[in-house]
Amino acid sequence: MKRFLIPLGVFVVLVAFLAVGLTLNPRDVPSPLKDKPAPAFTLPQLAAAGTSFSPADMKGRVWLLNVWASWCVSCRQEHPLLVAFAKEGKLPVVGLNYKDQEADAKGWLAQFGDPYVLSAVDADGRVGIDYGVYGVPETYVIDKAGMIRMKHTGPITPESLQKQILPLVAELSK
Amino acid sequence: MKLSSLLVWCVLIFSGAAMAKEAAPMAADLEVEKRMVAISEELRCLVCQNESLSGSHAELAQDLRREIRKMIAEGKTDKEILDFMVDRYGDFVRYRPPMKPTTWLLWGGPFLFLAGGLAALIAFLRRRAKDNAAPLLSDEERRRAATLLDQTKP
Numbered sequence: 001m002k003r004f005l006i007p008l009g010v011f012v013v014l015v016a017f018l019a020v021g022l023t024l025n026p027r028d029v030p031s032p033l034k035d036k037p038a039p040a041f042t043l044p045q046l047a048a049a050g051t052s053f054s055p056a057d058m059k060g061r062v063w064l065l066n067v068w069a070s071w072c073v074s075c076r077q078e079h080p081l082l083v084a085f086a087k088e089g090k091l092p093v094v095g096l097n098y099k100d101q102e103a104d105a106k107g108w109l110a111q112f113g114d115p116y117v118l119s120a121v122d123a124d125g126r127v128g129i130d131y132g133v134y135g136v137p138e139t140y141v142i143d144k145a146g147m148i149r150m151k152h153t154g155p156i157t158p159e160s161l162q163k164q165i166l167p168l169v170a171e172l173s174k
Numbered sequence: 175m176k177l178s179s180l181l182v183w184c185v186l187i188f189s190g191a192a193m194a195k196e197a198a199p200m201a202a203d204l205e206v207e208k209r210m211v212a213i214s215e216e217l218r219c220l221v222c223q224n225e226s227l228s229g230s231h232a233e234l235a236q237d238l239r240r241e242i243r244k245m246i247a248e249g250k251t252d253k254e255i256l257d258f259m260v261d262r263y264g265d266f267v268r269y270r271p272p273m274k275p276t277t278w279l280l281w282g283g284p285f286l287f288l289a290g291g292l293a294a295l296i297a298f299l300r301r302r303a304k305d306n307a308a309p310l311l312s313d314e315e316r317r318r319a320a321t322l323l324d325q326t327k328p
Contacts, residue, residue, distance in 0.1 A: 026223060032264040099233070125237050132262040134220035134234055
């Protein structure tokens with residue numbers, strides 16, 4: 001009997017490791033930018049030609065930076081949620097239009113709705129690199145002092161919004 | 175596959191390669207290119223995680239290779255360039271992550287398994303040696319066997 005216990009034990013440990021490993025999302029790479037100041041940039045705004053935006057403009061407010069593009073399929077998935085969320089007016093959502101064509105981006109917002117207080121245009125993706133963007137859509141929660149408090153990779157789901165983003169925002173807004 | 179359809183495939187594949195625009199800066203400076211490849215081979219492409227930055231066709235990989243070229247042109251050292259990537263994408267971008275408390279298990283894990291395997295092997299060998307050393311039959315058993323064998327003689 002005892003001689004079967006050891007292989008059984010090894011098997012159980014292996015299964016436990018696989019069970020945990022298979023439920024983890026390999027795309028979810030922890031961002032080294034958490035609790036670091038949001039990288040500075042100055043980019044033109046999508047809607048108003050000649051105006052620019054930089055994160056310093058948002059000092060003193062808790063805000064979301066949402067990286068999106070008209071070519072990004074998963075952005076479409078999270079978009080209705082963002083539009084509904086923006087309507088509530090709880091906090092400003094700034095868009096970072098990542099490696100997109102101006103006409104496409106404007107058409108996309110016209111078609112699906114514009115949840116953003118403004119969208120900054122990162123045409124060559126250089127700012128995206130500073131923010132460690134590797135899979136659009138990505139969303140950053142930035143606090144009053146301009147520090148990145150959270151990074152969400154991939155489309156926001158109602159669950160991640162309720163369980164992760166909103167509690168954090170509530171805490172930061174105190 | 176018929177020869178004609180094979181031909182069509184070839185044309186499709188090679189015309190695709192001809193249209194790709196990323197190869198353009200290649201000849202610019204061989205030395206820069208060589209360093210760029212050496213550095214990007216150390217880095218993981220986050221879009222297709224099992225490819226290195228040097229081998230990946232993902233758009234982000236092309237952008238990052240462009241950044242590396244730019245940094246080389248600016249005279250940055252290899253370490254500065256690697257730090258640039260780690261600052262943005264984390265230790266995960268490096269195929270050889272640094273030694274620190276969170277990666278001790280990663281680096282030491284294989285040695286732990288090796289030690290465990292060696293311990294099991296030694297335990298097994300010792301037990302076998304002990305089993306072999308013990309006589310197959312005790313003196314008492316030998317005597318009994320002898321009597322039994324004697325009895326069966328005609």
